[in-house]
Amino acid sequence: MDYRAPVTDMVHVMRHVAGLDDALAKGLHPDLSAELVDQILEEAGKFAGDAIAPLNRIGDTNGPKLAEGVVKTPPGWKETYRDWADAGWNALPGPAEHGGQGLPGLLNAACIEMWNAASLSFGIAPLLTMGGIEALTKHATPELQELYLGKLISGEWTATMNLTEPQAGSDLAALRARAEPAGDGTYRITGQKIYITYGEHDMTDNIVHMVLARLPDAPAGTKGISLFLVPKILPDGSRNDVFCNGMEHKLGLHGSPTCTMVFGDKGGATGWLIGEENRGLACMFTMMNNARLGVGLQGVAACERAYQQALSYARDRRQGRAASWQGDGMAPIIAHPDVQRMLMTMKGFTQAARAICYITAGALDRAHFEAEADARRRAHERASLMTPIAKAFSTDLANEVASLGVQVHGGMGYVEETGAAQHLRDARILAIYEGTNGIQAIDLVTRKLPLSGGETVRVEIARLRAVADRVTKEGGAAYGDTASRLREAVESLDRATSHLLKALSGNAQQDALAGATPYLRLFGLTLGAASLAESALASAEGDPLAAGRVALARFFAENQASLAPGLAETIIHGGTFTESAELALAS
Amino acid sequence: MDYRAPVTDMVHVMRHVAGLDDALAKGLHPDLSAELVDQILEEAGKFAGDAIAPLNRIGDTNGPKLAEGVVKTPPGWKETYRDWADAGWNALPGPAEHGGQGLPGLLNAACIEMWNAASLSFGIAPLLTMGGIEALTKHATPELQELYLGKLISGEWTATMNLTEPQAGSDLAALRARAEPAGDGTYRITGQKIYITYGEHDMTDNIVHMVLARLPDAPAGTKGISLFLVPKILPDGSRNDVFCNGMEHKLGLHGSPTCTMVFGDKGGATGWLIGEENRGLACMFTMMNNARLGVGLQGVAACERAYQQALSYARDRRQGRAASWQGDGMAPIIAHPDVQRMLMTMKGFTQAARAICYITAGALDRAHFEAEADARRRAHERASLMTPIAKAFSTDLANEVASLGVQVHGGMGYVEETGAAQHLRDARILAIYEGTNGIQAIDLVTRKLPLSGGETVRVEIARLRAVADRVTKEGGAAYGDTASRLREAVESLDRATSHLLKALSGNAQQDALAGATPYLRLFGLTLGAASLAESALASAEGDPLAAGRVALARFFAENQASLAPGLAETIIHGGTFTESAELALAS
Structure with missing residues (x-):
């Protein structure tokens, strides 16, 4: 059930497949060296394995509790989240002018893989925050950036994405949440959003909701959707009119609260427009593309965790005789060709998914850091091409690898105490959410x-x-x-x-x-x-x-x-x- | 969440792919006609859909409870099981001389699919009983047959298979349970068996355990294993020394008790030898081959159930626009090519698995009913060839189809109330058990x-x-x-x-x-x-x-x-x- 970050594998693919060596040679990341990358990933791996991984089963068996609108996260989560943010991990990719470390997204991608391999339920929280940071950085006014970016980058606050409504899932054109101008530059938001990950929790003092809604005179369809920032706690310290009124009972990710959020039940939640009116979908796509790569990385993470557990079991468990086993008694099942096939499939899939996600992250960095505009454009298009593959291929593989992980365990894999089944349950959402x-x-x-x-x-x-x-x-x-x-x-x-x-x-x-x-x-x-x-x-x-x-x-x-x-x-x-x-x- | 038996599809494949028309024309089943097959399957379908299917979610959310060695099955299970046995469904394939109806295994295969599509947790109980009947019919003494076959065929009692021990799963050579001759023709059985499906329950007054154990002078390995009949209640009405001392907490099949059975904790459970000493594995294989086709049919059942639910959802749920949809508003998602691909894959897999399992059942019938010995031999070999494919291909597909079923539901598929996730959890054992x-x-x-x-x-x-x-x-x-x-x-x-x-x-x-x-x-x-x-x-x-x-x-x-x-x-x-x-x- 342990997780040990495969730092050597990660660095190898970053340098030789995802183009890090080339980027360093070109001077795209002047403050970075291969040695520093090694050091950072070693440290991140320690945090993931030592502090986060032990939370994974606790979250599964002892999920968040909702009472009177307040969500209590599982034992140890709040403390670990704070330690994690305090150590600066949330700020890794954030812009320096708001307290971030400005490190390449590729480096952060490897870290995201680690947090999520340690616990998908834990790792999804900062993924959403990072998406929120991206949207605010690109589209929000300087005033909003000043108020929110610093706290989001430090991890002192988290962010959420509020898109889905019961009738509007894959088709956002159907969404109905409303925003009325209040006359003072703010808006009154009303409506219900479902499947909101970490929509409410006790790990931070404030939660910054990014909400899609329609203005009164908005055109129908996707061209009438605007994006709003709706904080749980308003700048004056008062409680905003947004509350969690239910949590889903899910197949997996039991550690992560999936909330139904009600906006404006007491007259209207106060929100601020992000970007232009009726252009919310474009802003949201900034956040979603980032999140899509993030979910692809969750797929890699699910693969790696399931693989490590299956490999360890296959080395210990002994059944039958095998040509390649000359030792005493029954052979470890890793000596059987069919088990080798399963494990090599798991490892091959894991590394394939990792390479594709890291390539995408590397391309996004180049879209930002390349000196020539044309090189940036080409890199951006490459990242755009790769993002759906990174998201969908990795998460399809996550389902397959997690299922193979159960299979390697035989009957033990079907017993919840073993932990292999949790990986299967947790991974199953990845092919569904974020598109x-x-x-x-x-x-x-x-x-x-x-x-x-x-x-x-x-x-x-x-x-x-x-x-x-x-x-x-x-x-x-x-x-x-x-x-x-x-x-x-x-x-x-x-x-x-x-x-x-x-x-x-x-x-x-x-x-x-x-x-x-x-x-x-x-x-x-x-x-x-x-x-x-x-x-x-x-x-x-x-x-x-x-x-x-x-x-x-x-x-x-x-x-x-x-x-x-x-x-x-x-x-x-x-x-x-x-x-x-x-x-x-x-x- | 409903289940409606696809009788037309079933009969079509029985007649034209699994050889029923040919068998009827040849006179292999003189008491049967295509019309009678139709009638029987219509009736079975009604029972499965009306009486068993509603138990499925009850079993998932309100599983069996163990207290002081007694297992209480979920609400309604005991009554439904008795109604089912009283209606004669358990006796369908049993030999006439012990009260069975002697109907072809192919017909029973279709029924097994129905009971399990309605509820895998419910349907697994009679599957094991039918395996026990087969083993007793082929290998037990007339005295044991007289005592047990009638009650097992009527379904008044159930049977179990006791093979697995913690160190002996896929490799039965490692098993340690012991049997000492008592001098009166019986044996004293001691040892622990794990993963025993319906090892203890309250649906019947007696449970007949088929147990693999070693005699004191038995050779090592698989050639030193004997098969014993160990009833929960002895013929004199007293309680035998076999008790359930634990139930597994499983990924799925929550309705079905999976027991740890302890034999002989109070001195030795009384058992009777089935077949010859040290030849137990051969007897058990009779039961296992039968059970392997049964598990293949469970795979078909899981596919069919998941498919029906996904199809129904895809017809109701509306999202987006589609070229093939000319109606008002959003299109039902079944109009989207990618959803069509998923549903056609599900239906194609379901029908492929069904055909393979029915072909196998039809071949087993011919191995029994063909007039010529050579035809019987060839049919037996065909069934032997097909059995591992029927078991493994169908259950691999069950995992894939159940996962596609979740995917068709989108976010709703990940929420337990929907029921799609239960099919995935329940089906996941099928690729593991029975080999x-x-x-x-x-x-x-x-x-x-x-x-x-x-x-x-x-x-x-x-x-x-x-x-x-x-x-x-x-x-x-x-x-x-x-x-x-x-x-x-x-x-x-x-x-x-x-x-x-x-x-x-x-x-x-x-x-x-x-x-x-x-x-x-x-x-x-x-x-x-x-x-x-x-x-x-x-x-x-x-x-x-x-x-x-x-x-x-x-x-x-x-x-x-x-x-x-x-x-x-x-x-x-x-x-x-x-x-x-x-x-x-x-x-």
């Missing part, structure tokens, strides 16, 4: 593939092809069929991409939508296979982990990337089902 | 492929190839690429089978074990694609469901069978990882 994975796939296909007329995705595919070339040239016999499988995957991705771009530009929108989910999978598998190969190729001479990286890259190419041509076939020729779905689903 | 799916895959490859020197699997592959030929000849334009994808799947299966048979006969046992799990998946997908195509081809002229069957068969071929060549590639070329797993899993 379901279906929505991510549609975003990838319909909004991201067309970026720069298809150039953004073409550049990425060319990069992947170059990795396959490198494996052919530099990889030795130990790589087996890695280069062939990777090349087939890249060509499959290329074919599928051309098909979808053509469908989008023609009259085959339905066909593009029908293929979106397998396309995201295909993209993720290809990126994953290439990343593992890059990671293997980048091992320094004499690195004791080098042979293991090669073995894992080969396993992934031969056992996962091998599915790529079939996925392309499905995307290109399998999409006609939308024409007959009604018949097929009748009974 | 983990990894064990099933190894059984398939190492024991079943070599049956009759490979002839059994070759015959099955030839049958699948013939289905592809039929689609080419008889299927029209609506079948799209069904024939091509199915043919590629069959040829992929053929190649992978040849590779594994060669590996087994040569010196590449590790390679065969490494490929076992993807091979089982490949076999299942190919069988599933062929079964859906057969089902479509068998639709009578004018059948209003015909077009839907074709659309589903096509979807399955183009979107699932399309993965077959990649799986074959993995099996044939991806198995070297066992040589480097230790390195890859080091950190």
Whole structure:
């Protein structure tokens, strides 16, 4: 049940796959060095493993309690949260002018993975705060920034996102919460929001709600939505008219309060406009894109935690005999080929998801720090392309890895005390919140593939092809069929991409939508296979982990990337089902 | 949350895919007709939907309680179980000479699916009883049969399987429970068994435990294990020395008591030998093979239940706009291509799993009822080949379908009140108990492929190839690429089978074990694609469901069978990882 941050793996992928070495060489982060990154991650890993990880089961079995609008978090959470914020971890990526440390998002991404691997229920709180900081930094007035940014960056206060209403989930056009101008520059907010993570809690003195609502004269649909800042405690110290009146009974994430929030039951909650009127969705997307990468990192975290627990169990548990086990008595189950397959799948998926999320974080840094405007634009588009993959592929894998983790444990995995089942329950929300994975796939296909007329995705595919070339040239016999499988995957991705771009530009929108989910999978598998190969190729001479990286890259190419041509076939020729779905689903 | 048995679908696959029409035409079941099958299933469906389905959530939220060795089942369970047994459902497949109705196992398989779709926690109890009946019928003395078979067949008593001990799960060679001859023909049983489903409960007056234990002079390993019948209440009416001293706190199946059973804490539980000394494992395998098909049927049941709930939600829930929706306001989410993909995957998986399990049940019937000994032998081998696929493929799909069911519900799926999450929690055990799916895959490859020197699997592959030929000849334009994808799947299966048979006969046992799990998946997908195509081809002229069957068969071929060549590639070329797993899993 312990968690130990895999700092060596993390730093290796940051430096050699997500471009940190290159960024440092270019001087994009003048105050940073590879050594400093190591040190920071070692410290973060200690905090995550020693202080946060022990909270994970406590939160599961002894969740937050709601009484008269007040939510009491599980034992130890408040203290640990404060220690964590006091140690400066919340301020890592924040802008220096408001007390942040201004460190790259890539570094913070590795830390986010750690907090969440230690406890998803704990780690989700600062993720939302960081999204709020991003939205305020980009869109709020200097006055609001002055009032709120410092406390949010220090972690003294937390932030929430208030989007969903019962009738408005994936479709925000349907939302009904209202905002009336009060005449003094503020607004009176009324309405109900559901599924609000950490909407109410006792870890901080104030909570800053970011709320979507409609002005009285707003146009219908998504063009009539505005974003408001609604603090729990008003600047004058009085209590605002926003209250939690219920908590969900969820499959997992029992440690995290998921609240129904009522705004304005006593006449109207006081709110301040963020950005322009009716342009709230654009502001919210700033926050959501950040949060989407954050949820992808939660997926990586869920994978890593489940993998560590399964690996440890498989080394201890003994059953049966195995050819590779020469010791006394029964073999540890890690010696059985089928268990090895499960564990290598878990590890390969974890590292693939991590590489994709870190690449996305690295691209976001470049969109900010690159010297040339064109380089910043290209990096921004690359991050935009990668974000839905980072979110959806990682969290799909989290479900699969957590389920494999249960399977490795056999019957013990089904017993709650073991902890493997908690990972499965906790991880299951990740493919749903911050935009379901279906929505991510549609975003990838319909909004991201067309970026720069298809150039953004073409550049990425060319990069992947170059990795396959490198494996052919530099990889030795130990790589087996890695280069062939990777090349087939890249060509499959290329074919599928051309098909979808053509469908989008023609009259085959339905066909593009029908293929979106397998396309995201295909993209993720290809990126994953290439990343593992890059990671293997980048091992320094004499690195004791080098042979293991090669073995894992080969396993992934031969056992996962091998599915790529079939996925392309499905995307290109399998999409006609939308024409007959009604018949097929009748009974 | 309701369940309505899909009787039309069930009967269609029984008759046209699982061979019932052919068996009836051959006179194998002289007392049965297609009409009678319809009637029986309609009645069973009513009982399942009306009486059992409402228990499902009660069991989840209000599970059995253990106090002083007595287990009280959830409210309504005892009464419903008695009504169910009184109606004769437990006696359906039992031999007539002990009060059973002697109906084919295929018919019972459909009923088992219904009881379990209504409630997995409820349905598992009679599954174990039926396994016990099978073991007693084949291996017990006439005296024991006389004492126990009648009450077990009527359902007045239930049976359990007592195999697992803390150190002996997948590896029964390690079991330690002991049996000492008492000198009067009985034995004194001592030891502890864990994970005993319905090991103790209040639904019946007696519980018949089938217990594996070792005689004092027994050889080590699996050749020193004997099977004993240990009743809770002895024939003289006194309480036997077997007690439940704990229940597991599980991820799901909260309605079903999972007990730790202590035998002989007061000197020794009285038991009777079943079959020969030291041959207990063979007897237990009779029970386990039966139970393995039963668990496969539970997988089908879990799929069907999750599918029905997701379909119903997708028709009601409205979000966004869709090209295929011309009505007012937001579209029902079933109009979105990505949701259609999820639902068609769920339905296709459900029907594939059902067909495979029913084929297996039909083959078991033929192993019993065919006139010619050679036909019986061939049918028995076919059933043996199919059993691990029926168990593992169906239950892997159950996990995937239940997870898709949650996904279709979006955020609502993560909230326990909705019920979608319960299906996921409940289904998660199916891939683990009665032999983990990894064990099933190894059984398939190492024991079943070599049956009759490979002839059994070759015959099955030839049958699948013939289905592809039929689609080419008889299927029209609506079948799209069904024939091509199915043919590629069959040829992929053929190649992978040849590779594994060669590996087994040569010196590449590790390679065969490494490929076992993807091979089982490949076999299942190919069988599933062929079964859906057969089902479509068998639709009578004018059948209003015909077009839907074709659309589903096509979807399955183009979107699932399309993965077959990649799986074959993995099996044939991806198995070297066992040589480097230790390195890859080091950190």
